[in-house]
Amino acid sequence: xRELLELLEKDHTLTVAQLAxxxxxxxxxxxxxxxxxxxxxxxxxxxxxxxxxxxxxxxxTAIIEVRITPQREVGFDAIAERIYxxxxxxxxxxxxxAYDLLVIVEAxxxxxxxxxxxxxxxxxxxxxxTTTHFMLKQYKEAGVILEDEEEDRRLVVSx
Amino acid sequence: MTWAERISPAVRAIPPSGIRRFxxxxxxxxxxxxxxxxxxxxxxxxxxxxxxVYGLQQGYTAYTSNYGxxxxxxxxxxxxxxxxxxxxxxxxxxxxxVGVSEALDLAMRAILxxxxxxxxxxxxxxxxxxxxSLAGGVPVTVPTRMADCFRVTVSQLEELVTPRxxxxxxxxxxxxxGAIMSxxxxxGIAAFALKHDLIVISDEIYASLTYDGAHTCFASLPGMRxxxxxxxxxxxAYAMTGWRxxxxxxxxxxxxxxxxxxxxxxxxxxxxAQVAAVEALRHGQCNMLRMVEEYNRRRxxxxxxxxxxxxxxxxxxxxxxxxxxxxxxxxxxxxxAEELLKAEKVALVPGDAFGESGxxxxxxxxxxxxxxxxxxxxxIGRFVxxxx
Numbered sequence: 074x075r076e077l078l079e080l081l082e083k084d085h086t087l088t089v090a091q092l093a094x095x096x097x098x099x100x101x102x103x104x105x106x107x108x109x110x111x112x113x114x115x116x117x118x119x120x121x122x123x124x125x126x127x128x129x130x131x132x133x134t135a136i137i138e139v140r141i142t143p144q145r146e147v148g149f150d151a152i153a154e155r156i157y158x159x160x161x162x163x164x165x166x167x168x169x170x171a172y173d174l175l176v177i178v179e180a181x182x183x184x185x186x187x188x189x190x191x192x193x194x195x196x197x198x199x200x201x202x203t204t205t206h207f208m209l210k211q212y213k214e215a216g217v218i219l220e221d222e223e224e225d226r227r228l229v230v231s232x
Numbered sequence: 233m234t235w236a237e238r239i240s241p242a243v244r245a246i247p248p249s250g251i252r253r254f255x256x257x258x259x260x261x262x263x264x265x266x267x268x269x270x271x272x273x274x275x276x277x278x279x280x281x282x283x284x285v286y287g288l289q290q291g292y293t294a295y296t297s298n299y300g301x302x303x304x305x306x307x308x309x310x311x312x313x314x315x316x317x318x319x320x321x322x323x324x325x326x327x328x329x330v331g332v333s334e335a336l337d338l339a340m341r342a343i344l345x346x347x348x349x350x351x352x353x354x355x356x357x358x359x360x361x362x363x364x365s366l367a368g369g370v371p372v373t374v375p376t377r378m379a380d381c382f383r384v385t386v387s388q389l390e391e392l393v394t395p396r397x398x399x400x401x402x403x404x405x406x407x408x409x410g411a412i413m414s415x416x417x418x419x420g421i422a423a424f425a426l427k428h429d430l431i432v433i434s435d436e437i438y439a440s441l442t443y444d445g446a447h448t449c450f451a452s453l454p455g456m457r458x459x460x461x462x463x464x465x466x467x468x469a470y471a472m473t474g475w476r477x478x479x480x481x482x483x484x485x486x487x488x489x490x491x492x493x494x495x496x497x498x499x500x501x502x503x504x505a506q507v508a509a510v511e512a513l514r515h516g517q518c519n520m521l522r523m524v525e526e527y528n529r530r531r532x533x534x535x536x537x538x539x540x541x542x543x544x545x546x547x548x549x550x551x552x553x554x555x556x557x558x559x560x561x562x563x564x565x566x567x568x569a570e571e572l573l574k575a576e577k578v579a580l581v582p583g584d585a586f587g588e589s590g591x592x593x594x595x596x597x598x599x600x601x602x603x604x605x606x607x608x609x610x611x612i613g614r615f616v617x618x619x620x
Contacts, residue, residue, distance in 0.1 A: 076525070076529075080529075084602070087602065091533065091602070091606070094532050094533050094536040095529035095530070095532055095533055095602075096529065096532075097532055223275055225273065227269050227271055227273070228255065228269070229255065229258045229259065229264055229266045229268060229269070229579050230251060230254055230255040230258050230266065230268035230269065230579055230581060231251070231255075231268070231269050231270045231271055232249065232251045232270045232357065232358050232359075232407075
């Protein structure tokens with residue numbers, strides 16, 4: 074049910090009762106659907122988007138382009154799995170174009186991120202090359218503008 | 233003679249807007265949760281704003297034709313034909329105005345002679361009766377009731393029509409009640425208009441915000457195209473209230489007459505806003521549908537909320553207002569709104585701002601976030617408990 078998923082994606086704090094009213098469905102139906110989506114991993118996780126810069130936490134995000142040699146039968150998947158199992162890896166995508174994998178790594182310091190690339194990522198068999206970019210500023214995450222300046226500018230009462 | 237006495241009697245005769253009066257009270261209170269806002273809580277979609285900025289870069293800064301940019305008129309005509317199957321010639325039958333408010337004023341001034349009567353179902357948008365009066369006409373109130381789902385009936389109209397009746401002014405989906413009219417009911421009204429040779433001014437600014445069924449465009453009914461001055465605009469459907477772009481569609485004589493007044497008063501609508509409106513019509517459908525979906529969910533939340541609170545409430549089928557009765561509390565609309573504001577800091581609009589028939593009701597807009605609506609409902613519930 075697309076509408077339910079959209080509502081939860083936007084705000085997972087909505088209660089089952091609220092969702093049921095908004096979608097004009099019985100509460101038990103909504104509760105069962107959510108349970109089912111959680112069980113079959115349609116809903117993977119409920120997450121909070123934090124603006125870490127505002128929270129004062131120092132974090133370094135590295136975006137790494139990786140070229141690899143695909144392997145017989147498993148293609149890119151085996152190497153991808155070896156990479157995404159590292160806890161430092163936030164996201165991993167198979168890409169078309171100039172490189173094969175896009176790896177997003179999060180570390181506490183620049184040194185830590187660089188070390189991950191040189192000692193763990195580059196040394197995996199089948200990895201041909203890596204190009205590391207460090208993220209300087211985050212403007213938008215998962216569809217949310219982090220420092221949204223747009224406020225409600227409407228009058229309190231209008232016709 | 234004082235300065236006040238030198239003001240035109242027509243202007244002196246019309247009361248100040250009830251909404252304005254209540255706004256002044258609300259403005260002095262801090263930290264208010266507002267259900268009093270008659271405009272979308274979405275900002276104009278970015279692609280529309282961006283097209284305006286691009287338009288400025290391209291040098292779109294001059295006057296347009298009095299009728300409006302031809303490009304925009306063509307899009308308006310195309311949209312009307314596609315949505316309702318009613319065809320208008322963009323060169324002679326479409327006029328772009330500064331909001332629907334201007335279009336309404338032009339329509340009245342174009343057709344009314346002093347003393348002409350206009351039937352106006354009530355509760356209604358605050359400008360309706362004032363525009364009739366300012367044009368020298370006489371607004372004849374047709375009260376509608378919650379028991380009839382705030383729909384006007386032909387028998388009511390028949391009772392009030394006189395040889396002086398020139399026009400009928402309807403606005404469905406309705407602000408403030410959220411009522412809509414079915415096709416069959418509108419056909420009845422159309423037959424009535426034909427029988428008495430009336431012009432119908434149909435304000436369909438909320439047409440896109442119709443839930444549980446399709447909107448019937450009054451001009452699409454047999455014999456009504458040339459008899460109807462169809463008013464619509466971009467404020468509500470595309471969240472473009474501040475851009476002030478509306479339009480009127482009708483036969484070339486009515487549109488020509490309205491354009492004559494328009495050219496001597498406004499000259500033309502702002503070109504930047506017209507450029508943005510072209511973009512809205514060409515590429516704004518997806519965003520619009522998303523907003524409508526969101527309003528619909530909030531509407532259900534509000535209906536359920538008022539049911540739980542225990543106030544009598546008719547289920548709105550259009551616009552973004554809900555109009556619960558507060559008669560059970562024993563308070564007048566204004567007293568209810570003022571006391572609620574004082575006690576719980578929730579702003580809503582007293583129903584009498586929309587005419588006498590609105591007394592005993594309050595208008596709550598659900599153009600606000602779910603969190604705001606839930607909070608407002610909790611506070612209203614707490615307040616109402618003291619009275620019922």
